[in-house]
Amino acid sequence: MTLRLYNTMTRSVEPFTPLDAGRVSLYTCGPTVYNYAHIGNFRTFLFEDVLRRWLEASGYDVFHVMNLTDVDDKTIKGALAANASLGDYVVPFIDAFHEDRKYLHMLDADAYPRATEFIAPMVVLVQDLLAKGIAYRGDDGSVYFAIGKFPDYGRLSRLDTRELKTGAGGRVSADEYAKEDARDFVLWKAAREADEKVGAAWDAPFGRGRPGWHLECSAMALDLLAKRYGRDVLDIHAGGVDLVFPHHEDEIAQSCAHTGQPDFARVWMHGEFLTMSGTKMSKRFGNILTARDLRMDGVDAATLRLLFATTHYRQKLDFTDEALASAREGSRRLGEFASRVARQPGVEQSEFDRIALVLGDEFSAAMDDDLNTSQALAALFEATRAGNRALDAGEKPTAAFQSVWARMTGVLQVLPADPQALDDDGFRFVLESDGYPRERRLQEFWAVEMKNRRLEAKQSRNFAESDRIRALLAEHGWEVRDHRDGTAAVQRK
Numbered sequence: 001m002t003l004r005l006y007n008t009m010t011r012s013v014e015p016f017t018p019l020d021a022g023r024v025s026l027y028t029c030g031p032t033v034y035n036y037a038h039i040g041n042f043r044t045f046l047f048e049d050v051l052r053r054w055l056e057a058s059g060y061d062v063f064h065v066m067n068l069t070d071v072d073d074k075t076i077k078g079a080l081a082a083n084a085s086l087g088d089y090v091v092p093f094i095d096a097f098h099e100d101r102k103y104l105h106m107l108d109a110d111a112y113p114r115a116t117e118f119i120a121p122m123v124v125l126v127q128d129l130l131a132k133g134i135a136y137r138g139d140d141g142s143v144y145f146a147i148g149k150f151p152d153y154g155r156l157s158r159l160d161t162r163e164l165k166t167g168a169g170g171r172v173s174a175d176e177y178a179k180e181d182a183r184d185f186v187l188w189k190a191a192r193e194a195d196e197k198v199g200a201a202w203d204a205p206f207g208r209g210r211p212g213w214h215l216e217c218s219a220m221a222l223d224l225l226a227k228r229y230g231r232d233v234l235d236i237h238a239g240g241v242d243l244v245f246p247h248h249e250d251e252i253a254q255s256c257a258h259t260g261q262p263d264f265a266r267v268w269m270h271g272e273f274l275t276m277s278g279t280k281m282s283k284r285f286g287n288i289l290t291a292r293d294l295r296m297d298g299v300d301a302a303t304l305r306l307l308f309a310t311t312h313y314r315q316k317l318d319f320t321d322e323a324l325a326s327a328r329e330g331s332r333r334l335g336e337f338a339s340r341v342a343r344q345p346g347v348e349q350s351e352f353d354r355i356a357l358v359l360g361d362e363f364s365a366a367m368d369d370d371l372n373t374s375q376a377l378a379a380l381f382e383a384t385r386a387g388n389r390a391l392d393a394g395e396k397p398t399a400a401f402q403s404v405w406a407r408m409t410g411v412l413q414v415l416p417a418d419p420q421a422l423d424d425d426g427f428r429f430v431l432e433s434d435g436y437p438r439e440r441r442l443q444e445f446w447a448v449e450m451k452n453r454r455l456e457a458k459q460s461r462n463f464a465e466s467d468r469i470r471a472l473l474a475e476h477g478w479e480v481r482d483h484r485d486g487t488a489a490v491q492r493k
């Protein structure tokens with residue numbers, strides 16, 4: 001069987017064939033670094049990580065680019081509120097993103113371009129669209145893309161462009177008046193006072209300003225792809241389902257108008273949302289929404305990855321305490337079997353050869369079927385059951401089994417980091433109990449982390465958040481004391 005992927009452009013599952021045999025260019029829209037990434041963002045990033053791992057396991061050489069949006073309305077607003085330059089404001093969030101993705105075992109992309117480092121190719125792209133008459137300068141000095149001059153507009157989202165015109169509702173923002181057509185989107189925003197204040201404005205032949213968000217991805221993808229392969233079409237472009245419109249629609253319009261190619265990417269893939277309706281975690285820790293919240297709560301990356309793998313990436317997934325607990329139990333079972341196998345001496349031939357054959361076939365067939373991770377997981381659990389039975393009967397594992405097992409669990413990353421440690425609940429924070437040195441260390445670690453987050457919130461003038469954390473610490477017996485040269489969390493006697 002060959003790999004088949006769902007293409008949002010055609011609304012169908014198609015056999016995957018890259019432009020050049022053996023290699024795949026993959027562009028995934030990365031985080032906007034104005035805050036910590038939400039675990040809903042990470043559901044998308046982890047689906048993309050599984051896609052990449054499966055492409056590589058299938059023998060493809062993957063060139064993966066994930067951008068970091070470090071200039072847009074949100075980052076500028078954040079920098080203004082923190083009274084910082086844009087450059088200084090985003091650094092901690094970029095660092096946090098890399099920390100979080102390492103915690104979640106995401107492979108390193110080949111490039112993490114920051115929008116502010118690619119202003120030159122963005123300017124070139126806008127100039128080209130102006131020269132072609134597809135872009136125009138509005139009354140406000142911003143540059144807009146004229147949708148009316150791009151007949152293919154709306155192909156990805158299948159939105160009727162006539163509906164777009166009237167569908168926006170009653171609200172018309174200030175820059176609507178500067179456009180020739182309400183549907184047109186901005187390529188380059190004329191510099192305003194706030195942009196200048198935080199250092200988010202650049203000179204360009206068509207006026208000083210800053211790039212629009214959609215322009216960033218087109219310019220960076222085309223620039224890096226051209227440098228690497230001399231191509232102007234991507235094999236796969238992926239992102240969250242919320243990016244289909246307008247972000248990806250606009251990327252297609254700009255890129256194809258510029259390159260003259262019929263497509264910007266051969267396959268468009270989109271991951272569904274993560275919902276939080278069933279979670280009870282908020283009761284204990286406030287809203288557990290970010291990857292770092294999960295890490296602080298002692299959640300092993302494999303648990304979260306297994307939870308995400310239980311549901312197909314094109315279906316909604318509800319995040320609950322119960323689902324997380326059962327994923328943790330699943331990961332523990334896999335880890336227990338893995339360490340049982342590791343303790344056995346290998347043999348040349350045994351029942352394990354048959355188990356390896358079944359696992360290899362079923363896992364591959366599932367993943368080749370548009371990344372059906374829940375079926376792939378089922379194959380892993382079936383191999384675990386059969387393997388445990390074989391071990392009970394005195395059979396020994398073979399090298400063939402070890403290699404298939406390592407390859408398949410590696411794709412999903414669902415084995416606990418340290419099965420022994422997980423056996424005794426060692427990674428959990430147990431705030432309620434005391435008396436054990438390790439738990440005490442964990443409590444202190446938690447308190448220090450929360451104290452630092454409170455300070456961050458306070459420094460960025462988010463007083464509601466800093467008060468919330470202070471109350472949370474108090475609830476667990478910690479008092480925050482501010483000093484002239486810092487802040488401390490002190491445990492009440």
Ligand SMILES: [Zn+2]
Pocket residue numbers: 028029030217247
């Ligand atoms: Zn993008």
